[in-house]
Amino acid sequence: MIELTSQTLDPEKFTSVVRRSTNGAIVTFLGTTRDNFEGKGVLTLEYEAFDEMAVKKLEEVRQELMAEFGLDDVAIGHRTGTVAIGEISLVVAVGSPHRKDGFYACHKAVDRIKEVVPIWKKEVYEDGSRWVACEDHEFTHEHEAALQAGDG
Amino acid sequence: MTLLYFAWVREQIGRDAEEIALPADVQTVAALLDWLRSRGGGYASALEDLSVIRVAVNQEFAAPDHAVADGDEIALFPPVTGGAPS
Numbered sequence: 001m002i003e004l005t006s007q008t009l010d011p012e013k014f015t016s017v018v019r020r021s022t023n024g025a026i027v028t029f030l031g032t033t034r035d036n037f038e039g040k041g042v043l044t045l046e047y048e049a050f051d052e053m054a055v056k057k058l059e060e061v062r063q064e065l066m067a068e069f070g071l072d073d074v075a076i077g078h079r080t081g082t083v084a085i086g087e088i089s090l091v092v093a094v095g096s097p098h099r100k101d102g103f104y105a106c107h108k109a110v111d112r113i114k115e116v117v118p119i120w121k122k123e124v125y126e127d128g129s130r131w132v133a134c135e136d137h138e139f140t141h142e143h144e145a146a147l148q149a150g151d152g
Numbered sequence: 153m154t155l156l157y158f159a160w161v162r163e164q165i166g167r168d169a170e171e172i173a174l175p176a177d178v179q180t181v182a183a184l185l186d187w188l189r190s191r192g193g194g195y196a197s198a199l200e201d202l203s204v205i206r207v208a209v210n211q212e213f214a215a216p217d218h219a220v221a222d223g224d225e226i227a228l229f230p231p232v233t234g235g236a237p238s
Contacts, residue, residue, distance in 0.1 A: 050158055050227055053211040114232065118208065120159035121233045131160045132233045 001073065002058045004051060006081040009088045014075035018095030022072070025099035027106040031090030033083050037130075042123045047089060049080045050118035057117040061109060069105040071096055076109065078119060153222055155188075157198075158229035161205070164198035174222045181207050182216035184226065204230055 001017045003009075015028050033045045062074045077091040092109045096102035121132045153174045162168045178187050185207070189199045199205060207214050208227040220226060 048159055050156065050208070050211075050229065053208060053227065056211060116213075116232065118158065118227070118229060118232055120230060122159070131230065133231075 001075040003077040009077045009091050014091045014093040017075040018073045018093045023095040025102040026095045027102035029092040029106050030088050033085050035085045044124045045083045046122040047080045048120045053118050061112045065105050069101045154225045156227040161198045161228050165194040181214050181218045
């Protein structure tokens with residue numbers, strides 16, 4: 001199950017989707033909005049998405065994870081629009097027969113979402129706002145190599 | 153050709169989308185970015201540092217040498233930062 005929504009995310013909705021009698025573990029990640037960046041108070045976060053492509057990429061990540069870990073389902077929900085401090089911006093729920101795969105798959109899902117899903121985050125402070133810079137990582141080896149080869 | 157802009161690229165260019173007639177000599181992503189930059193103003197400042205620009209052609213990430221054609225949908229945006237706060 002994939003959901004991209006401007007409404008509040010309910011974690012129970014996502015964990016219940018991956019519940020199976022064959023699963024011994026459900027691992028759920030909740031991404032929540034933090035109230036500070038480098039000591040500066042953050043009022044809200046704003047998430048902007050390229051909706052159509054984001055839904056496609058979320059589904060791709062879901063399929064990737066299911067194939068790699070032999071999972072029946074992965075449920076992902078991402079929030080768009082303004083998200084108040086302490087609210088949930090991302091839910092990833094993974095059900096697996098054993099917990100080791102569940103933990104690993106959930107972690108990888110969050111990392112992959114941050115790499116390939118076209119969603120951007122803006123921190124709003126009392127005295128302005130800032131588009132969060134991407135962490136330095138490669139999202140596909142081919143793309144980064146191509147950027148280096150084609151640049152200049 | 154449809155151009156879509158997101159995040160600070162959208163803010164600096166000053167619009168979230170536009171339709172353009174693709175010049176005949178613009179045939180790759182790299183050429184399109186150069187052509188947009190040559191428009192000056194917000195285009196030049198948004199596209200000043202191409203290392204922080206990502207491009208999707210018809211909703212698939214595309215390298216600078218990827219072909220572009222009339223009828224394509226091209227999206228320009230910064231590296232993605234969704235998911236969980238770090």
